[in-house]
Amino acid sequence: MLEPIxxxxxxxxxxxxxxxxxxxxxxxxxxxxxxxxxxxxxLRAGETVGLVGESGSGKTTVGxxxxxxxxxxxxxxxxxxxxxxxxxxxxxRKLRQKAQIIFQDPHSSLNPRMTIRxxxxxxxxxxxxxRGRTLRDRVSxxxxxxxxxxxxxxxxxxxxxxxxxxxxxxxxxxxxxxxLLVLDEPTSALDVSVQAQILGILKDLRxxxxxxxxxxxxHNLAVIRFLCERVAVMYLGRIVEEGPxxxxxxxxxHPYTRALLSAVPVPExxxxxxRMRLSGDIPSPTNVPKGCAFHTRCPIAEKGLxxxxxxxxxxxxxxxxxxxHFAGRTTEQT
Amino acid sequence: MTDASLEPGPVAIREPxxxxxxxxxxxxxxxxxxSMLGLVIVIVFLFIAAFGPWLAPYPQDxxxxxxxxxxxxxxxxxxxxxxxxxxxxxxxxxLIGARTTLQIGVTVTGIAILIGVPLGLIAGMTSGWIxxxxxxxxxxxxxxxxxxxAIAIVGALGPGIINAMIALSLVWWPGYVxxxxxxxxxxxxxxxxxxxxxxxxxxxxxxxxxxxxxxxSPIIVKASMDMGMAILGAASLGFLGLGAxxxxxxxxxxxxxxxxxxxxxxxxxxxxxLAIYLTVLGFNLMGDGLRDVFDPxxx
Amino acid sequence: MTDHPLLDIRxxxxxxxxxxxxxxxxxxxxxxxxxxxxxxxxxxxGCGKSVxxxxxxGLVPSPPARITGGSVQLQGRELLGLSDRAxxxxxxxxxxxxxxxxxxxxxxxxxxxxxLVDAIRAQSGGQTKRDEAKAIALDMLExxxxxxxxxxxxxxxxxxxxxxxxxxxxxxALAAKPKLLIADEPTTAxxxxxxxxxxxxxxxxxxxxxxxxxxxxxxxxxVAQVCSRIAVMYAGKIVEDAPxxxxxxxxxHPYTKGLLAALPHPxxxxxRLESIPGTLPDLLHPPAGCLFAARCPHAxxxxxxxxxxxxxxxxxxxxCTLYDPAREKDRxxx
Numbered sequence: 001m002l003e004p005i006x007x008x009x010x011x012x013x014x015x016x017x018x019x020x021x022x023x024x025x026x027x028x029x030x031x032x033x034x035x036x037x038x039x040x041x042x043l044r045a046g047e048t049v050g051l052v053g054e055s056g057s058g059k060t061t062v063g064x065x066x067x068x069x070x071x072x073x074x075x076x077x078x079x080x081x082x083x084x085x086x087x088x089x090x091x092x093r094k095l096r097q098k099a100q101i102i103f104q105d106p107h108s109s110l111n112p113r114m115t116i117r118x119x120x121x122x123x124x125x126x127x128x129x130x131r132g133r134t135l136r137d138r139v140s141x142x143x144x145x146x147x148x149x150x151x152x153x154x155x156x157x158x159x160x161x162x163x164x165x166x167x168x169x170x171x172x173x174x175x176x177x178x179x180l181l182v183l184d185e186p187t188s189a190l191d192v193s194v195q196a197q198i199l200g201i202l203k204d205l206r207x208x209x210x211x212x213x214x215x216x217x218x219h220n221l222a223v224i225r226f227l228c229e230r231v232a233v234m235y236l237g238r239i240v241e242e243g244p245x246x247x248x249x250x251x252x253x254h255p256y257t258r259a260l261l262s263a264v265p266v267p268e269x270x271x272x273x274x275r276m277r278l279s280g281d282i283p284s285p286t287n288v289p290k291g292c293a294f295h296t297r298c299p300i301a302e303k304g305l306x307x308x309x310x311x312x313x314x315x316x317x318x319x320x321x322x323x324x325h326f327a328g329r330t331t332e333q334t
Numbered sequence: 335m336t337d338a339s340l341e342p343g344p345v346a347i348r349e350p351x352x353x354x355x356x357x358x359x360x361x362x363x364x365x366x367x368x369s370m371l372g373l374v375i376v377i378v379f380l381f382i383a384a385f386g387p388w389l390a391p392y393p394q395d396x397x398x399x400x401x402x403x404x405x406x407x408x409x410x411x412x413x414x415x416x417x418x419x420x421x422x423x424x425x426x427x428x429l430i431g432a433r434t435t436l437q438i439g440v441t442v443t444g445i446a447i448l449i450g451v452p453l454g455l456i457a458g459m460t461s462g463w464i465x466x467x468x469x470x471x472x473x474x475x476x477x478x479x480x481x482x483x484a485i486a487i488v489g490a491l492g493p494g495i496i497n498a499m500i501a502l503s504l505v506w507w508p509g510y511v512x513x514x515x516x517x518x519x520x521x522x523x524x525x526x527x528x529x530x531x532x533x534x535x536x537x538x539x540x541x542x543x544x545x546x547x548x549x550x551s552p553i554i555v556k557a558s559m560d561m562g563m564a565i566l567g568a569a570s571l572g573f574l575g576l577g578a579x580x581x582x583x584x585x586x587x588x589x590x591x592x593x594x595x596x597x598x599x600x601x602x603x604x605x606x607x608l609a610i611y612l613t614v615l616g617f618n619l620m621g622d623g624l625r626d627v628f629d630p631x632x633x
Numbered sequence: 634m635t636d637h638p639l640l641d642i643r644x645x646x647x648x649x650x651x652x653x654x655x656x657x658x659x660x661x662x663x664x665x666x667x668x669x670x671x672x673x674x675x676x677x678x679g680c681g682k683s684v685x686x687x688x689x690x691g692l693v694p695s696p697p698a699r700i701t702g703g704s705v706q707l708q709g710r711e712l713l714g715l716s717d718r719a720x721x722x723x724x725x726x727x728x729x730x731x732x733x734x735x736x737x738x739x740x741x742x743x744x745x746x747x748x749l750v751d752a753i754r755a756q757s758g759g760q761t762k763r764d765e766a767k768a769i770a771l772d773m774l775e776x777x778x779x780x781x782x783x784x785x786x787x788x789x790x791x792x793x794x795x796x797x798x799x800x801x802x803x804x805x806a807l808a809a810k811p812k813l814l815i816a817d818e819p820t821t822a823x824x825x826x827x828x829x830x831x832x833x834x835x836x837x838x839x840x841x842x843x844x845x846x847x848x849x850x851x852x853x854x855x856v857a858q859v860c861s862r863i864a865v866m867y868a869g870k871i872v873e874d875a876p877x878x879x880x881x882x883x884x885x886h887p888y889t890k891g892l893l894a895a896l897p898h899p900x901x902x903x904x905r906l907e908s909i910p911g912t913l914p915d916l917l918h919p920p921a922g923c924l925f926a927a928r929c930p931h932a933x934x935x936x937x938x939x940x941x942x943x944x945x946x947x948x949x950x951x952x953c954t955l956y957d958p959a960r961e962k963d964r965x966x967x
Contacts, residue, residue, distance in 0.1 A: 054824035067532055096534035109525035113547045122543075123533035161912060162678075172533070191677040191851065196895035196908035203905075219825060226897040226906065249900065263829035264899045265854030269878035277833065278826045280780070281794040358652055 012044040014078070015180055015213035016066060016099075021075035023061050023237075031286040035061040037237040039075075045179070048206060048214040050224035050245065052260070053234030056285050059217045062234075063182040066215065067099050068092060080179055097127040100173035104185035106165035110157040116143070116168045117153045123176045142175040143168070146201060163194035170201060174209075181205075182215045187223060195223070203227055221264050225249055230319075233257050236285055236293040241327075243320030253316035253327045256294050292325070300326060359627045369623025375616025382429055383436040390426035398422075398581035406599045416601035418592060422581070424601060428609050431583040435565050435613065438499055442564035443557050445503035450510025451553065455541055457511060458518025468511065475508040481570055488576040495568075495584065498577035502567050506560065513556055517549040524548075551628035555621055562617030569610050585610050637709065638665035639845050640813055645703035647681075647688050650696055654917045658684050660869045661703070663942060666813070671839045671846040673856025673877070675892075676866035679913060682849045685866070686815050690728055691720035708812070725756045729806035733818040735798035739790040745801055746770060746786035749808070756809035773804035778834060796827035800834070807838065814846045820855060832858045853896065857881070862948075865889050868914055868924040871942070875949040885951040887929045923954065935960050 023036040035058040043049050053059040064070040066077055068084050077084040079099050087095065100123075103109040110119055120139045124130050130138060143153055146167045157165055166186060173181060183202070187195040203226070205212055218224055224231055225245055232242040233256065241254040252258045255276075262276040278297045283289055289296050295306035305325055314327040363369050387393050401421035409416045415424035457468040475483070480502075487501035488494075521527060522545065530544050571577035572586025573593075580591050585606040592602030647659040659681045666672055676682045687693050689705045690712065705712040707727060712720065724730070732738055740748060749770040754761050761769070767786075774782035777800040790798060799819060806814060816835065820828040836859045839846055850856050856863055857877055864874040865886065873886040884890045894907035911928035914920060922937040923929070929936070935954045942952045954960045 054826060064528075069528060069532060093534050096532060101529070101532045103525045103529060105525060109529045111526045111530070111544050111548070114543075122530065122535070126534045126539070169529070172529070176533075192892060193677065193895045193909040196897075196906040199897065199906055200908060220897075221825070222897040222899040225899050225901075226903055246902070259826055261899065263825045265828070265832070265852060265858050266899065267854040267857060267881065267893065267896050269857060269881045277829060279830075281796055281827065282824065361652065 012046065013081075014042050015045040015047070015080055016041075016043040016215065017076075017078045018042070018062070018066065019076040021062070021065065021077065022073040023058070023065055023070060024073045027286065033285050034237050034288055035285055036065065036072075037288070039234075039237065039239055041232055041239060041242070043180075043213050043215060045213055046206075046211050047230065048216060048228045050228035050231040051215060051217045051234060052219065052221060052224050052231060054219060054260075054282055056236070056282055057234040058237040058285065059219075059234050060184055063101065063184050063215060063217050066180075067101050067182060068095065069101070093127065097123075097176050098178055099180040099182070100176060100178040101182040101184060102166075102169050102173055102186045105189050106162055106169050107157070107189070109169055110165055112157055115154050115156055116148075116160070119157075119168060120172045120175050123172060127176060139171075139175060142171045146171050146174075147197075161194070162190050163197055166190065166194075166198055167201070170198075174205075179211065180213045180215070182217070184217045185219070186216075188218070188220065199223065199227060221249070221261060233260065236283065236288050238293060238323060239321070240294065240323045241321065243317065247317060247320060253314075253320065253322035254294075254324045255298050255300050255326075257322075259297075259299075292323075294324075363623050363627050366623055366626065368619045369626070372616045372619025372621075372623060375612055376620050379432060379613050379616060380436070382432040384433075386429040386432050390423070390429045392423040392426045393430065395422035395426045396430035396581075396583040406595065406602070408599075409601055415605040416599075418588075418602045419595060419599075420581070424588075424605050427583040427588060428585065428605055431585050431588070431606070431609070432613075434495070434578065434582070434584050435568070435610075438495075438502075438568040439561040439565045439617075441499050442502045442506055442568070443560045445499075446506035446510055446560065446564075447553065447557060449503070450507035451514050451549075453507070454511040454514025455518055455546065455549075458515040459522065459537065459541055459545070465515075469515065472508040472511045475505065476512070478505075480505040481567060484567065484571060485574065485576060488571060493576045493579065495572075495578040495582065498568055498571040501571070502564055506564065509556065509560070510553070513552055514549055517552060518545055521545045521548050551624075555625045555628060558624055559618055559621035562614035562621070565617070566610065566614050639668045639670075639708060640664075640666040640847075641704075641706040642685075642689060643704045643706075645685070645689065645705060646701045647684065647693070648699050648701055650699060651917075657916045657919050658698075658869050659688070660919070662866075662869075662871055664864060664871060664874070666845055666847065668812070668845055669843050670862060671844075671848065671860040673853075673860035673863040674847055674849045674866060675851065675853055675856055675863055677851060677892075677913075679868075680866040681869040682866050683817055686730075686817065686847060686849060690724055690730075690815075691715070691717065692724075692730075722758075726809050727811055728813045728815065729809065729811040730815045730817065731799070731802050731806050731819050733821045735795065735802050735822070736790065738802055739798060741790055743789075744786070745788050745790060745793065749773070749786075749801070749805055752805045753808045769808055770804070773808045774801070776807070776838070777801075777804045779804070794827075795823050796830060799823065799831055803831075803834070803838070807842070807844075810842075812845060814844050815849070816846060817849045818851070819848070821850070821852075828855070835859050853880070853892065865892070868916060868919070870924060870952065872925065872953070873951045874942075875951075879949050885945060885949065885956065886925075886953050887931055887955070888925050891928075923952070931955055933960060 018039060018041045021036050021039040025033040025035060027033060039062060051059045051062060061070060065072050072085060079095060082091065082095065084095060117139055120143060121135060124135055124138065140150060140153060144150065148164060148167050152160065152164065187198050190198060216224065216228055228245050230243065231245045231248050232239045233254065235256050241248060241252065241257045248257060249261060252261055259276050259278045276299065280297050283296060291307045291309055292311045295301040298306065311323050311325045313321050313323055316322050316327050382389065390396065399422060404417050404421035405419055407413055407417040413423050413425065415428060417423055453468050457465040483505045484501040487504055488497050491497040491500065527540055527544050530540055568577055569586030572584045573590045575590060578584030578587045580587050588606040589603045595602050642662060642664040645659060645662045649656040649658055662685060674682045684693060688698060688700060700713060707723065712723060750763060750766040753766040753769050771782050771786060774785065779785055779797060779800045785793065785797065793801065820831050823831060832855065838844055839859065848856055848860055860877060862876050863880045864871050865888065867888050873884065873889045880889060884893055891907065891909040895909060897903060897906060909928055914924045914927060921939060923940045926932040926936040933954060935957065940952050940954055942950045943956050944950050945956060
């Protein structure tokens with residue numbers, strides 16, 4: 001049960017496979033931001049995986065790097081078997097069509113001077129030979145299927161509400177019929193009732209496009225629980241726990257996951273008894289603590305072990321991983 | 335009951351938003367007295383520039399006609415603005431000079447935009463030595479007072495209206511580089527630029543479809559203000575004897591020659607000066623108004 | 634229950650004069666707070682929750698805003714119509730406010746301590762001496778559990794983390810021992826684990842200092858952690874006002890029910906989230922009756938008439954015709 005794992009072979013064919021990814025950014029003052037460190041993650045075709053973490057955890061960088069919007073420092077990324085790192089300009093184009101991204105803020109992710117029809121057409125014009133009537137029909141059909149009837153198609157973004165704009169962004173991605181969709185906090189800027197609509201649309205995609213693989217990046221655990229099958233928890237550039245959503249949420253193996261879960265404000269009148277509070281702030285990614293990155297805030301950290309030795313990747317259960325010296329012990333307790 | 339609002343989105347029965355926006359812009363602009371004043375002055379100026387030769391009572395006076403019998407007459411019913419030292423009607427010269435002034439403004443601003451905007455886009459979109467190089471050269475130009483540099487350039491090229499325009503254009507573009515580079519840098523970090531890249535848009539498409547259109551409003555505002563400043567610059571060069579040469583009807587040159595007859599024959603300088611003042615004021619007020627329309631927050 | 638509420642807002646209405654016409658932002662709001670109560674004011678973007686609390690204390694510039702009626706009494710003293718100077722004193726000494734983004738409320742060029750001392754002296758009208766003010770400031774920093782108060786006292790705002798800045802602002806707000814604290818989305822800009830710390834702190838302060846508080850939030854889960862009572866706002870009106878437990882266990886207004894059904898739950902398996910159909914009513918031309926009727930599953934002809942707040946019991950008020958005895962009669966007539 002406690003054997004360190006090196007590879008976690010997925011059941012189906014891998015759609016997105018990230019291995020040993022490092023992304024570092026130099027700052028003007030000479031410091032180095034270690035946004036992503038030694039990160040490995042595999043998404044099987046058709047799977048919806050949540051990537052959760054707080055600010056500075058590097059979750060957004062992972063998403064952008066997977067689509068090559070950010071250049072990695074080291075590591076391998078493959079999308080549908082195609083190498084994303086050493087890629088020619090022509091292949092990168094093919095990749096753009098296969099893998100799409102939806103950003104957090106729908107207000108700023110649409111060009112204010114383009115009608116939504118033009119915004120959705122752009123990807124088709126750039127990547128396909130569709131033109132004229134067929135292009136128009138394809139765009140209209142996609143927008144309508146996402147709940148934006150024809151009267152909206154020639155409007156400008158500022159004439160739409162936040163939820164409608166996010167639908168446009170989803171349409172812009174889906175119109176290319178991608179295999180991989182990276183969603184970077186797509187509902188964080190929206191109100192709850194609108195968020196529910198967008199989450200509904202995204203969940204329906206699992207039925208309407210069963211082969212679509214989704215990487216859902218969010219800080220909101222409730223949303224991840226609702227939408228995803230698997231979850232990976234990030235802290236300071238590393239995945240500290242990974243596994244099926246229900247198992248991780250019901251019996252978290254990493255102390256950070258436990259703290260995160262107990263910090264979620266639950267919409268209930270009863271206060272949760274098993275509260276666990278972290279003291280202190282998240283360390284800066286320019287100055288990641290030695291040993292286990294979490295040891296400075298960890299309630300169960302042991303001196304001489306956690307502050308010196310990087311924790312191994314342990315397997316607290318089938319299909320699970322936790323980057324903690326005590327991952328085995330804590331699950332036995334729960 | 336309002337069943338119409340049951341369907342998603344803003345209520346459908348509304349006039350098309352484009353016209354609504356235009357109406358809102360017009361309303362914002364027209365609400366300000368000074369903006370409207372600027373617009374009126376600019377329209378009058380453009381009208382005079384277009385029809386000056388037909389409006390002028392003595393058009394031949396603008397092109398060096400001499401009548402010493404009528405020299406330095408004070409303003410009267412016959413010569414509303416009086417006459418100058420060679421007996422030319424000042425009103426005619428001011429009216430016909432408007433076209434020269436407009437030419438100067440449009441040419442200088444136009445050339446400055448043609449040089450400055452592409453350089454600004456390049457500097458904003460690239461990083462490394464290209465952008466560094468462009469910005470440092472821009473800084474050098476910006477650190478030298480424009481008019482003095484223009485005087486130096488005209489000095490080298492020789493006085494004349496064409497050379498004055500060339501000189502002014504050469505000192506005017508760095509402002510546009512600064513403006514466009516700053517705007518491009520902020521646009522480049524907008525999510526929709528990232529989104530376009532994720533869709534496979536190349537750098538040229540990003541620049542011309544996504545970045546440039548969103549930089550247009552500050553360029554228009556700056557251009558309208560620069561029209562006034564360029565006119566003032568050309569008049570200054572004319573005044574110093576480096577621009578248009580008498581008897582060419584250019585307002586700065588008219589002030590320069592009229593200066594010798596101050597204060598007794600004040601009208602020879604006063605009316606061309608008033609023309610410059612009003613035109614520059616008009617363009618500046620209009621620029622302020624446009625800025626309020628395009629970006630109300632900058633006030 | 635005492636008979637004298639600390640804050641009593643009656644029939645408060647406010648409009649914005651805009652290019653398109655008169656925007657009815659707040660319409661006939663009644664809200665009263667007993668001393669020591671912690672009220673959560675919850676609603677979606679544009680419901681008027683922030684405008685209400687700011688306008689009540691003279692923080693909404695007029696024009697474009699115009700208060701069209703009602704009264705705001707703090708301990709029996711009418712605030713509407715007070716001079717700017719008098720309102721400033723009320724805000725400094727009797728009512729304190731903290732906001733969403735702590736960075737924008739701290740001046741980046743002054744040390745944290747200097748700003749605290751200045752604020753404390755200003756609150757007392759300059760009567761507190763510098764060293765007294767410093768003592769109060771350090772004491773407050775300790776109360777808000779800022780680590781190393783002496784060191785942070787000499788720090789600049791950018792050297793503090795978001796959570797620490799919010800603690801500083803809470804200290805600043807509470808230094809004058811105000812009677813009422815208004816916290817406008819105080820944790821929205823913070824990470825989940827930091828949010829949990831700040832919410833714990835606020836709950837403690839409310840209990841220890843006997844503070845009366847209005848906490849404005851879009852997140853029902855957040856207010857549930859701190860508040861004892863929740864008022865739900867929709868389109869400029871309060872639609873329901875009840876103890877926390879009632880809001881979650883027995884919500885009365887269809888909008889409250891809709892909000893709760895739209896909320897993903899971190900510890901429950903949900904196949905679907907209910908979203909509220911339709912969009913906010915046009916507040917430039919608000920309907921005379923219930924503003925939610927167009928989106929409400931229970932809408933009936935009677936909803937087109939004005940709907941007053943009705944008491945279900947002592948602590949639970951709701952503005953809905955479902956609780957109007959006339960509704961059944963109306964239906965029988967029809």
